[in-house]
Amino acid sequence: MSEREKFLKEKISSLVPEETELESRGEHFNFQAPVTCSVTTSHSIAVGFGDGKVRFFFEREKPRIIDAHNGVVLSIATNGEYIFTGGDDGRFLKLSQNGDIVEIANFNSRWVDSVAAYKDSMVCSSGRNVYIWSGDQKKAKSLEHSSTVGGLAFDHTGKRLAVSSYGGVTVWERGERRWTSKRLVWKGSHSKVGFSPDGKYIVTSMQESELHGWRLRDKVDLAMRGYPAKIKSFAWVGDTPHLATSGDHQAICWPFDGKDGPLGREPVCVADCGKQISTFIEPLTGEKAVFVGFNDGSVLLSELDENKNPFVIRNPKGSEISAIAISPNRSYILIGDSDGNILWSTLWKNN
Amino acid sequence: MNDMSQVPVTVLTGFLGAGKTTLLNRILTEQHGQKYAVIVNEFGEQGIDNDLVVDADEEVFEMNNGCICCTVRGDLIRILGGLMKRADKLDAIIVETTGLADPAPVAQTFFVDQDVSDRTKLDAIVTVADAVHLSSQLGEHHEAEEQIAFADVVLLNKIDLVDNKAVENVQTRIRKINPYAKIIKTNHCSAPLTEVLGLNAFSLDRVLEVEPDFLESDHDHEHDDDVTSLSFVSDTPLDMDKFQAWFGNLLQEKGQDILRSKGILNFEGRDDRYVFQGVHMLMDASPMGPWPAGKDRSSRVVFIGRNLETMNLQEGFEGCKVA
Numbered sequence: 001m002s003e004r005e006k007f008l009k010e011k012i013s014s015l016v017p018e019e020t021e022l023e024s025r026g027e028h029f030n031f032q033a034p035v036t037c038s039v040t041t042s043h044s045i046a047v048g049f050g051d052g053k054v055r056f057f058f059e060r061e062k063p064r065i066i067d068a069h070n071g072v073v074l075s076i077a078t079n080g081e082y083i084f085t086g087g088d089d090g091r092f093l094k095l096s097q098n099g100d101i102v103e104i105a106n107f108n109s110r111w112v113d114s115v116a117a118y119k120d121s122m123v124c125s126s127g128r129n130v131y132i133w134s135g136d137q138k139k140a141k142s143l144e145h146s147s148t149v150g151g152l153a154f155d156h157t158g159k160r161l162a163v164s165s166y167g168g169v170t171v172w173e174r175g176e177r178r179w180t181s182k183r184l185v186w187k188g189s190h191s192k193v194g195f196s197p198d199g200k201y202i203v204t205s206m207q208e209s210e211l212h213g214w215r216l217r218d219k220v221d222l223a224m225r226g227y228p229a230k231i232k233s234f235a236w237v238g239d240t241p242h243l244a245t246s247g248d249h250q251a252i253c254w255p256f257d258g259k260d261g262p263l264g265r266e267p268v269c270v271a272d273c274g275k276q277i278s279t280f281i282e283p284l285t286g287e288k289a290v291f292v293g294f295n296d297g298s299v300l301l302s303e304l305d306e307n308k309n310p311f312v313i314r315n316p317k318g319s320e321i322s323a324i325a326i327s328p329n330r331s332y333i334l335i336g337d338s339d340g341n342i343l344w345s346t347l348w349k350n351n
Numbered sequence: 352m353n354d355m356s357q358v359p360v361t362v363l364t365g366f367l368g369a370g371k372t373t374l375l376n377r378i379l380t381e382q383h384g385q386k387y388a389v390i391v392n393e394f395g396e397q398g399i400d401n402d403l404v405v406d407a408d409e410e411v412f413e414m415n416n417g418c419i420c421c422t423v424r425g426d427l428i429r430i431l432g433g434l435m436k437r438a439d440k441l442d443a444i445i446v447e448t449t450g451l452a453d454p455a456p457v458a459q460t461f462f463v464d465q466d467v468s469d470r471t472k473l474d475a476i477v478t479v480a481d482a483v484h485l486s487s488q489l490g491e492h493h494e495a496e497e498q499i500a501f502a503d504v505v506l507l508n509k510i511d512l513v514d515n516k517a518v519e520n521v522q523t524r525i526r527k528i529n530p531y532a533k534i535i536k537t538n539h540c541s542a543p544l545t546e547v548l549g550l551n552a553f554s555l556d557r558v559l560e561v562e563p564d565f566l567e568s569d570h571d572h573e574h575d576d577d578v579t580s581l582s583f584v585s586d587t588p589l590d591m592d593k594f595q596a597w598f599g600n601l602l603q604e605k606g607q608d609i610l611r612s613k614g615i616l617n618f619e620g621r622d623d624r625y626v627f628q629g630v631h632m633l634m635d636a637s638p639m640g641p642w643p644a645g646k647d648r649s650s651r652v653v654f655i656g657r658n659l660e661t662m663n664l665q666e667g668f669e670g671c672k673v674a
Contacts, residue, residue, distance in 0.1 A: 033438030051438035056534055072436045088405070109406045111433060127408060147410050148426055166412055166425060189412045189425050206427070207464070208415050229465060338436075 004023030020312050022333065026345025030061070031055070035336030037076040038323035039083060041131065044097055045325045045334045046083045047342070054085060056097055059332050063304065066099045072276070075124075079117040086112030091132075092124040092167045105131060114151050118158035125149035130163055132170075132179075141173050143226045150191035164190035169214070171202065181318055184214045196243070196256055197236050203243060205231040211245060211254075215261060222262055224254055233281045238288035242268065242304055246278035251292045253304055270299060271302035271310040273304060282324035293321025314343055353649070357460050357472040360431070360444045361548050362457050364498040365479030366488050367450035370508040372648045374479060374540040374547070375535045378445060383544060388434055403441075405430055407451055414463060419590040422456040422465065435470045441549055444471065446658070451494045454501040455631055460551070462633040475552035478502035478532075479540065482510045485521050489528075498576040499525055500610045500655045501563060502532040503552035511538045513623045528578045529655055531613075555637050558613050565631065567635075578610065581664055582653040587672040588619040588653055594671040606632030607661050614652035617642070619673045 031185035033051035040046075044056045052069035054076075069087030077084045077287035085093045090107040091114065105112075107126040114125040121134045128148055129142035140253035148220040149165035154161055159187075161172045161179075190204035190212065190343040201222070209230050213222035224245070231247035242253040243262075251273040254262040271278070271292040289303045295319035314321075314335055326347065336345040357500045365371045366607060377386055388403040412425040427446065434441060446457060454476055461473040465475055478498045481488075484596060488495040509520050522534055542575035546633075551557055594616065601611065616625040642648045654664060 024361065034436045038437050049438065050436040072433055072438075073435075074433055088437075109404050111405065111430075113433075127406075148408055150429075168411065185412070189428075207412065207425070209425075263364065331358050340438075 004105055009267055020314060022313050022345045023315065023343065026343050027256045029344065030338060031340040031342065031343040033340050034338040035323045035340060035342065036073050036335065038325045038336060039076045040080045040099060041079045041083060042080045042328060043094055045327055046076060047323060047334065047336060048076045048085060049340070052087060054095060059327055066101065068093055068101060072115055074111060075115045077115045077117045079119055084115045084117050084122050086115045086124050086215040094122065103135065114149055114188065115183065116152040116154050118154040122159060123152055123161060123329050125152055141179065143172060151193040153194045153202070154195060155195040156200065162193045162195060162202050164193035169193055169202055169204060184219060187211045193236065194234065197241055201256060201261060203234065206233060209247060224262060229277045231329055232279050235283050236285040237290050237304060244281045244283065244290045246279060246281050249273055249276060251278055251281055251302065252291055257270060268304050268306055270304060270306060273298060273300060280321045280324050282326065285326050285330050291324045293324050293335065295320045297321060299324065299335055357440050357470060357585040359474035359549060360446060361474045362476045363445055363447045363479065364451065364454050364476060366481065366495055369479040369481040370540045371447055371479050375445065375447060377540065378544060381544065386439065388441050388444045389550050390430055390444065390446045395654060398443040404665065409452060421459060422457050423460040423463050427460050428467055429459065429497065431467050431471050435541045440571055451492065453494060453497050458501065458630040459633055462630065462635065473553040473558050475503040475550040476501045476546070477504045477506065477547055479506045479508055482507050482513050482518055482521055483626050486524055489524060496528055497610065499528045502529060503550060504547060505532045505534045506540055506542055507534055507536045508540055509538065510536045530580055531653065555635060556639060558626045558628050559615060559639065564627045578655065578657055578660055580653065580655040582651065582666065583659055583668045585650045585668070585672055587645065588617050589671045591621070597667045597671055601662065601667065602629065602634065608658050609654055609656040611655045612653065615650060617650045
């Protein structure tokens with residue numbers, strides 16, 4: 001090998017990123033199907049895949065595989081104990097962490113796009129309809145909307161259910177005898193929806209690469225714009241709290257403290273990843289810090305402080321991050337991508 | 352829109368009873384060794400039962416992007432996104448539209464939505480037309496005209512039910528609206544699937560092959576909002592700045608009436624051929640390599656739409672020529 005070649009080899013190998021600490025101590029899987037969704041239950045992390053399988057990850061155990069859907073697992077939710085999944089086989093399923101499957105409903109060629117759960121209530125959407133089962137009811141209560149439902153979310157009390165669709169959000173409230181609704185209007189197509197942890201705001205991600213929010217007290221509109229890509233993921237971080245969002249070269253975190261939330265205020269921008277676009281956001285439970293997954297497969301961890309440097313958690317593997325979840329007692333992390341790769345690792349050293 | 356990993360999407364239009372379901376059933380049942388997903392609308396003519404059939408609502412959404420005629424199919428964004436998460440990769444996707452659907456929002460979805468255009472590509476718009484009824488449908492429903500105007504392929508079906516003269520007439524009628532569509536005459540939609548799927552008609556390099564099958568005669572207007580087509584050719588190079596100013600303004604102001612546009616452009620001082628194609632106000636454009644040696648460098652532009660004669664297209668195009 002000539003001096004020049006040696007020089008080049010050294011130069012090139014130093015460009016290849018070394019394994020991160022989590023990568024070297026974690027387990028690596030490839031499941032041959034895109035990771036589509038994930039949720040943390042009382043004892044495990046449940047992950048949905050593009051081949052219809054659900055895998056439960058328990059700490060210090062091998063993953064448990066459940067053949068759930070005959071197609072893509074489109075959506076997942078938990079009430080803590082059970083998980084609920086919607087699939088492109090039109091089925092709405094209830095799965096126990098032991099692997100028992102109960103089919104709650106079957107809509108055949110109509111997909112079950114969104115699901116949500118709170119204690120003894122379980123909800124799914126198929127087309128324009130939302131179906132709610134509460135307590136021991138065998139028959140679902142059906143709530144119709146004017147267009148296909150984009151997303152579903154309960155508030156922290158389980159009394160209100162937000163349903164996004166074209167033109168805004170319908171907020172259903174559980175009364176003594178029936179569900180009543182009010183409509184929050186904003187032009188455009190709304191998909192993912194969520195309440196702020198205190199229940200005072202509702203936020204949606206939109207087709208137009210922006211977020212829309214409403215302060216529920218007076219329906220004041222909050223437009224959060226300037227993203228180069230669609231916002232596929234958002235999450236509430238810290239006690240303040242901040243709404244951390246994907247869809248940019250970093251995580252864009254809007255402040256929701258004070259009485260006006262983000263109105264007229266600048267977001268905190270952390271975990272800059274150069275040209276890549278962030279695709280998944282997961283808070284580090286109990287901390288003012290966020291895991292940010294990108295379209296090249298890299299994952300950074302950053303405090304919500306623009307002056308702090310982010311940590312590299314996972315190096316780019318080439319395909320988009322589609323799941324990040326933290327285990328129930330905060331000791332493990334799961335990272336999944338759209339090529340079916342899973343990194344399952346202890347979160348802290350000497351765990 | 353040129354990545355190899357994009358799954359091609361064929362849009363199947365045509366009036367109720369023209370034979371769309373016959374074609375869909377063939378696509379789903381014939382032994383072709385390909386994996387197709389079919390997105391059907393809720394008013395389908397008859398049930399098609401297959402694991403890879405998805406029900407859709409044909410929801411047309413307006414985009415808040417300042418483009419007044421920019422509508423997209425919201426359900427398609429959702430369903431194509433879901434299909435791309437499958438573990439088994441699809442060879443193609445077919446989208447059936449209702450008989451009264453305007454094909455524009457479907458096509459525009461591929462221009463507007465980044466996720467859709469990253470993972471899938473619009474392959475072609477295929478319109479199934481009923482040789483018996485097309486003429487009367489064209490007179491009665493502007494949607495029928497639009498479906499012909501947008502078509503890359505017209506399957507002229509049920510030709511066994513009419514005589515040769517009538518087939519001639521209906522073909523002439525199609526040509527007046529759209530001189531670029533390939534017309535395939537069939538019974539029971541029996542055309543080879545290779546002539547219907549995998550055509551790559553929306554790729555920019557296919558624009559280079561566009562050779563209009565124009566009628567010589569001016570046609571008579573049957574009513575004011577007839578869809579027609581116009582094309583212009585120039586051997587004099589065009590001024591890039593002038594063309595961009597004229598064309599940009601034209602699409603902005605008249606985009607609602609211009610259903611489809613295509614062109615190959617020879618700009619002064621540039622070695623590359625510039626190619627574009629548009630649907631209403633949206634367009635895709637790119638340099639497509641140098642002009643072939645020994646061939647004429649002539650610019651060609653084509654418009655299909657309504658009220659084209661009021662847009663001073665000839666003068667506008669002439670005005671872009673280098674003085």
